[in-house]
Amino acid sequence: MDISRVDSADDRRLADYRDLTDVALRRVREPEGGLYIAESAKVLRRALSAGHRPRSVLVQEKWLAEVAALLGEADAVDVPILVVPADVAEAVTGYAVHRGALAAMHRPALPSVADVIAAARTVLVLEDIVDHTNVGAAFRAAAGLGADAVLVSPRCADPLYRRSVRVSMGTVFQVPWTRLPEWPDAGAVLRDAGLHVAALALADGAVPLDAFAAARPERVALLLGAEGDGLSRRALAAADTVVTIPMAGGVDSLNVAAAAAVALWALR
DSSP states (O other): OOEEEOOOTTOGGGGGGTTTTOHHHHHHHHHHTTEEEEESHHHHHHHHHTTOOEEEEEEOGGGHHHHHHHHHHTTOTTSOEEEOOHHHHHHHHSSOOOSSEEEEEEOOOOOOHHHHHTTOSEEEEEOSOOOHHHHHHHHHHHHHTTOSEEEEOTTSOOTTSHHHHHHTTTGGGTSOEEEOOSTTHHHHHHHHTTOEEEEEOOOTTOEEHHHHHHTOOSSEEEEEOBTTTBSOHHHHHTOSEEEEOOOOTTOOOOOHHHHHHHHHHHHO
C-alpha cells in the first residue's frame, strides 16, 4: 500500500481536497478537471464496485484499515492513501470530515444515450435541476424504486458533484446515466428509442398519476423539471402525456425528488 502521513494542510498532495465547500471552485474543478469526490467508505465501495478508479484517498488514522481493505479488494493497492489528523482534514476541506474517507476519483467518460436506454423500461429524466441535493435524492429514488436509467439535461446539476454523490448514498454509481442533448433533439432521441414521454407537471387536462400508472405504456421516460419553474415549454412540447400527482391540503406540488419517488413507486 502507498500510505503517506501528511501533517500540513498546505501539502501539495492535498490539492484535490482543498476548499471543498467552495461551490464555484468545485464546479470548475470536478467536471473540467476530470475528477469527482467520493465521500465516505460506503460511497467509495460503490464507486470501486462500478469500476471507478481513485486518484488518491484522504483518510484519518482510525479509518485507515477499512479503506486499505477496500482498495485491496478492488486491486487498487497502488492508489496513494493520505493519512491526516482531524484538524488537517478540516483545514483542507473547510468542514469536519466525519464520514471515514474522501477519495479523489477519476471521472469516467459518459456513455451514449442510446446505450444507456437501449433496454430500459423506466427512465427518469431530470431537466435543469440545479440543486445538487435534489439530484442526489432523485438518483437514490431511481435506484431504490426500480428505474433502469437516468438522463439529465445539459444544464442539470452534476450527478457526480460531491453533495449529489453523498445524498445519493453512492447509488449514482448503480444506475446507468448520461446527459441528453438540448430539446427538441432530446425528444427525438427518446421517441426513436420507443419511450413514451410522460411529463410530470401542473397543467389543465393532465392525467392523474394513478390513472396513468394503471395503463402505463411498456416503456416510459418520466420527465421532471427544475425547482420552482418546473418543466420548460420545449420539454412539455416533447411529452406524449402530461401527468400530475393528485394533491390535498391546499398543496399544489411536491419537492422534485419527492415527486420522482412517488411517480417511480406508482410506475414500478
